[in-house]
Amino acid sequence: MNERQNRFVFLFIVRFVFLFIVLHSSFCVSFLSLQVVVTRTGDQSRQAHLDLSGGLEGVSHQRKHSPMRNLFSGNEIYSIQAPVESGLEALTHSFSSRLRQEGIDLRRKAVETLQINVGRLCNQACSHCHVDAGPRRTEVMTRQTMDKVLSFLAASPIPAVDITGGAPEINPDFRYLVRRAREMGRQVTVRCNLTVLFEPGREDLPAFYRDQEVELICSLPCYLQENVDGQRGKGVFVKSIEALRRLNRVGYGRAETGLLLHLVYNPVEAVLPGPQDELEADYRQVLGEQYGIAFNRLLTIANMPINRFADYLRRRGEYADYMATLRASFNPDTLERLMCRSLVSVDWEGNLYDCDFNQMLGMDLGGSPLKVWEAPPEALAGRRIRVGEHCYGCTAGAGSSCGGALV
Numbered sequence: 001m002n003e004r005q006n007r008f009v010f011l012f013i014v015r016f017v018f019l020f021i022v023l024h025s026s027f028c029v030s031f032l033s034l035q036v037v038v039t040r041t042g043d044q045s046r047q048a049h050l051d052l053s054g055g056l057e058g059v060s061h062q063r064k065h066s067p068m069r070n071l072f073s074g075n076e077i078y079s080i081q082a083p084v085e086s087g088l089e090a091l092t093h094s095f096s097s098r099l100r101q102e103g104i105d106l107r108r109k110a111v112e113t114l115q116i117n118v119g120r121l122c123n124q125a126c127s128h129c130h131v132d133a134g135p136r137r138t139e140v141m142t143r144q145t146m147d148k149v150l151s152f153l154a155a156s157p158i159p160a161v162d163i164t165g166g167a168p169e170i171n172p173d174f175r176y177l178v179r180r181a182r183e184m185g186r187q188v189t190v191r192c193n194l195t196v197l198f199e200p201g202r203e204d205l206p207a208f209y210r211d212q213e214v215e216l217i218c219s220l221p222c223y224l225q226e227n228v229d230g231q232r233g234k235g236v237f238v239k240s241i242e243a244l245r246r247l248n249r250v251g252y253g254r255a256e257t258g259l260l261l262h263l264v265y266n267p268v269e270a271v272l273p274g275p276q277d278e279l280e281a282d283y284r285q286v287l288g289e290q291y292g293i294a295f296n297r298l299l300t301i302a303n304m305p306i307n308r309f310a311d312y313l314r315r316r317g318e319y320a321d322y323m324a325t326l327r328a329s330f331n332p333d334t335l336e337r338l339m340c341r342s343l344v345s346v347d348w349e350g351n352l353y354d355c356d357f358n359q360m361l362g363m364d365l366g367g368s369p370l371k372v373w374e375a376p377p378e379a380l381a382g383r384r385i386r387v388g389e390h391c392y393g394c395t396a397g398a399g400s401s402c403g404g405a406l407v
Helices: 003-029 088-095 097-103 145-153 174-183 205-212 225-232 236-249 276-291 308-314 320-326 334-337 358-360 391-396
Strands: 035-040 043-048 056-063 076-081 113-117 160-164 187-192 215-219 262-266 296-302 343-346
Touching: 097 334, 097 343, 097 391, 113 145, 113 358, 145 174, 145 391, 160 174, 174 187, 174 205, 205 236, 205 358, 215 236, 225 236, 236 262, 236 276, 262 276, 308 320, 320 391, 334 391
Parallel strands: 113 160, 113 343, 160 187, 187 215, 215 262, 262 296
Antiparallel strands: 035 043, 035 076, 043 056
């Protein structure tokens, strides 16, 4: 072939390749909600949802019992799984897109609460747990990390500490953390599953809580035994009632003592919580009349579509419907009071996150790992908050947060 023919063939090939790329890209656009699973050595896997906004909408960690190896890379496996919905739907429905529609640039304010997750070890393995906590988890905050978190707290004006887990009381240094925070004059809240009060060596926790004037937020997803046991395990309801009685006996839940005891309701099924004030009235009537239980407030919290609850929904074929419910119930009035705006979350290794849910999804604060001892408290204000599809769980209906309904 002469030079002109060669040039023609070359241009034809270039145009063919260009056309192929365009067609391939168009095909990919219709499947934006791809799920990438990355399995790492060290018994961890990461899942991520890709979108056109230029990054990861959300990243989730799931524990695997058997680590996988990639013979090509040695430490990671990438696989693409079928999408739940088309890409145009994902783009339209994405939480970041919804914020843009509302004209909201979601940023952090001054930190008012330091939430410390001291580990994922728990004496229960509840079906709705977004932490994937359980008796076999090994992630536990060490005293060394705890001291660094306390140094961060001491150097800050943050008035409140929220201690969670797992079951935080199982951490061997739990009482040390509470005492140190109280010595600094900080308000301390502990998220208690109630049954931990029956674990060996922890029977005196009610008195410890009282002496340290700890505010308690206790899980009781329903006042009916079958619903509680169905979600949290057989026998949990009876133990929870007895634990509440013990707390009442040392003064918790009584208006005259100032010892605050709040209960947490979350739906047993894939629905949003009902009105918080109405549910609180029902709880007071049933728990008071049938069991003689007193408490201060009821907090309603929506089940987050991540980790164990997401797996539960997928097994039942309800994940897509639940997400559709959350999206359809989006309430812009909740945005101003979202907990991620005034709370910062610390994991058992000292890493910082915008909230506990982002922590469980591995969505580091600011997009890259940041240790609590690397961040001056004042530097956190003004940072853009990382969001994902799970954020619809906090903004649906009356909203949801660690402090209950938002509006």
